[in-house]
Amino acid sequence: MPKRNLQKLGLDTEELLARIARDYRDFLTGNAAYQEIEAAKLFRARHDAGRAGLAHLEALLRLAAAQGEGAEPSALLDALRRARAALAEAASGEDGADDDPAGG
Numbered sequence: 761m762p763k764r765n766l767q768k769l770g771l772d773t774e775e776l777l778a779r780i781a782r783d784y785r786d787f788l789t790g791n792a793a794y795q796e797i798e799a800a801k802l803f804r805a806r807h808d809a810g811r812a813g814l815a816h817l818e819a820l821l822r823l824a825a826a827q828g829e830g831a832e833p834s835a836l837l838d839a840l841r842r843a844r845a846a847l848a849e850a851a852s853g854e855d856g857a858d859d860d861p862a863g864g
Contacts, residue, residue, distance in 0.1 A: 783807070819843075 787794045787803055794800055823839045824831065 780807075780810075 783803070783806075787800075794803055820840070823843060824836055827835050827839055
């Protein structure tokens with residue numbers, strides 16, 4: 761995700777990158793704070809959640825860009841609804857395919 765898009769969202773990219781780098785460094789160098797298995801699990805969960813959040817932001821920014829400059833918020837919400845419906849339809853189609861072992 762381009763840095764300028766993160767800045768438009770009010771995210772301080774320099775601070776975020778420094779924090780992430782510090783977290784990884786501490787984890788990889790065996791910082792005592794990460795020696796407990798629960799702490800390591802929390803580290804992983806926090807970073808997984810961060811990646812998922814960034815992926816969601818990126819998808820929303822792409823939807824907004826596809827609507828064009830100056831698009832009305834209602835148009836963006838409609839695009840988001842259509843995208844969610846398409847994802848739900850695709851997911852339900854995948855689930856249904858697993859129910860019938862014969863594939864029909």
